[in-house]
Every structure is written in structure tokens, then in C-alpha cells.
Amino acid sequence: MVSMTDLTVPPTNVDPRLLEILVCPVTRGPLIYDRAAGELISRSARLAYPIRDGVPIMLPEEARDLSEGE
Helix, strand or coil, X not given: CCCHHHHCXXXXXXXXXXXXXXXXXXXXXXXXXXXXXXXXXXXXXXXXXXXXXCEECCCHHHCEECCCCC
């Protein structure tokens, strides 16, 4: 049996034009696209916003906190 976590694969493509205009909703600062993790990283807010099915989820409550080493 296949679990849902086995089916979760980070997106390979996000529209580059979208990446150019998106900013962190908390700080209004720049975001870094982490393709391998499927996230948009805000270093200034220390948050990682998930990308699901190629769509960035830009809600602070959906973001994960970055650890010290990230």
C-alpha cells in the first residue's frame, strides 16, 4: 500500500515570473526558491513557505520555522 507521504514530491517547476514578484508576507523581503525542499525561504523572517502542486502557500501559519543551521 502506498501512503500519501510516498506520493508527495516537491514541485520541479514554479513559474519564474511568479518567483520574481513574490515577497515574504511578514517582512516584505526577498524569498529564495529551494527547489529540492519545495519551499520559498525568507531568511529575514526565518520562515520556509511550502509549495504545493506548484503553488506557493504564502500564509505565515502554513510556514515552518527555520532552524539555526538553515
